[in-house]
Amino acid sequence: MSLILEPWPWYVSGFLISVVMFVLLMMGDQFGVSSNLRTLCTMCGIGKKTTFFQFDWRAEKWNLLVALGMVIGGFIGANFLSSNVGVSISPTTVEQLQEIGITSSDSHFLPTELFETFTLKSIVILIVGGFLVGFGARYAGGCTSGHAISGLSNLQLPSLIAVIGFFIGGLVMIHLLFPLIF
Amino acid sequence: MKNSIYLSIGIFFGITMYKSEAASWFRIYEMFNFQAFHMYGIIGVAVVVGIIMVQLIKKFQLKSFYGVPITFNDKEKSVKRYLFGGIIFGLGWALAGACPGPMFTLVGAGFYSLLIVIASATFGTYVYGKIKNKLPH
Numbered sequence: 001m002s003l004i005l006e007p008w009p010w011y012v013s014g015f016l017i018s019v020v021m022f023v024l025l026m027m028g029d030q031f032g033v034s035s036n037l038r039t040l041c042t043m044c045g046i047g048k049k050t051t052f053f054q055f056d057w058r059a060e061k062w063n064l065l066v067a068l069g070m071v072i073g074g075f076i077g078a079n080f081l082s083s084n085v086g087v088s089i090s091p092t093t094v095e096q097l098q099e100i101g102i103t104s105s106d107s108h109f110l111p112t113e114l115f116e117t118f119t120l121k122s123i124v125i126l127i128v129g130g131f132l133v134g135f136g137a138r139y140a141g142g143c144t145s146g147h148a149i150s151g152l153s154n155l156q157l158p159s160l161i162a163v164i165g166f167f168i169g170g171l172v173m174i175h176l177l178f179p180l181i182f
Numbered sequence: 183m184k185n186s187i188y189l190s191i192g193i194f195f196g197i198t199m200y201k202s203e204a205a206s207w208f209r210i211y212e213m214f215n216f217q218a219f220h221m222y223g224i225i226g227v228a229v230v231v232g233i234i235m236v237q238l239i240k241k242f243q244l245k246s247f248y249g250v251p252i253t254f255n256d257k258e259k260s261v262k263r264y265l266f267g268g269i270i271f272g273l274g275w276a277l278a279g280a281c282p283g284p285m286f287t288l289v290g291a292g293f294y295s296l297l298i299v300i301a302s303a304t305f306g307t308y309v310y311g312k313i314k315n316k317l318p319h
Contacts, residue, residue: 008201022235065188072189131309
């Protein structure tokens with residue numbers, strides 16, 4: 001039991017993700033979380049005039065159920081399967097974060113400075129970050145699950161290009177833009 | 183029955199995202215700083231095992247649980263949409279520290295501020311749908 005309560009090692013976690021992909025394939029579906037955001041748009045009726053959102057969202061209900069399950073999974077993971085909430089990132093990372101005023105990694109799963117203490121800055125960060133993820137995922141036709149896991153597993157060159165893009169964007173944000181933001 | 187399978191897959195995936203710490207902003211920051219192998223190990227193992235699984239499905243022409251042959255659609259050939267879309271996604275991934283899967287997991291874990299991120303990501307998807315035809319693909 002204590003093994004479950006500890007953070008899971010990368011080789012176990014990576015394997016379990018591929019199992020998720022496999023079971024969804026066996027269900028006759030494709031693993032990809034971000035298409036749910038498009039389905040949400042259609043469900044809310046905000047895209048009535050746009051062809052991109054004209055489809056029967058009920059056909060995508062299965063994927064919404066997966067997303068709902070992920071919410072429940074997060075609840076179970078955080079409340080019943082964890083003994084310590086801190087994240088043991090490398091000491092170099094901890095030091096580097098301290099320099100930009102983020103000191104909560106040993107006691108919290110997410111930086112409280114961004115996700116719990118609301119300032120104008122932290123709210124703008126959440127809104128802009130979310131917007132870019134939603135916009136970019138649909139522009140690229142998939143996110144980490146659809147491209148990095150499903151697409152690369154099927155040796156798709158477009159997915160490799162998308163994943164390279166993910167990393168260019170991520171590196172630009174952390175190394176060039178973070179010094180301006182924090 | 184089918185519904186409960188999808189829900190269970192989601193629960194299993196959500197627990198994995200939380201317990202692997204892949205849903206933690208800290209791990210994403212660490213990954214983009216190349217200061218630990220953790221995230222690379224997770225994605226690497228998932229892809230290597232995934233490639234083997236897909237190859238086996240193709241080789242043995244596996245059928246789904248419902249008896250339908252499993253098919254794979256090749257993604258549309260292009261560079262621009264994947265590169266530009268990917269870069270925009272990456273900027274957001276590093277800033278919010280969460281990709282779409284973990285966003286849902288984190289709400290369940292009690293981080294309700296992620297609802298702001300999900301709402302904003304949904305709005306981003308909406309804006310993409312609106313201006314799609316004006317973007318290079």
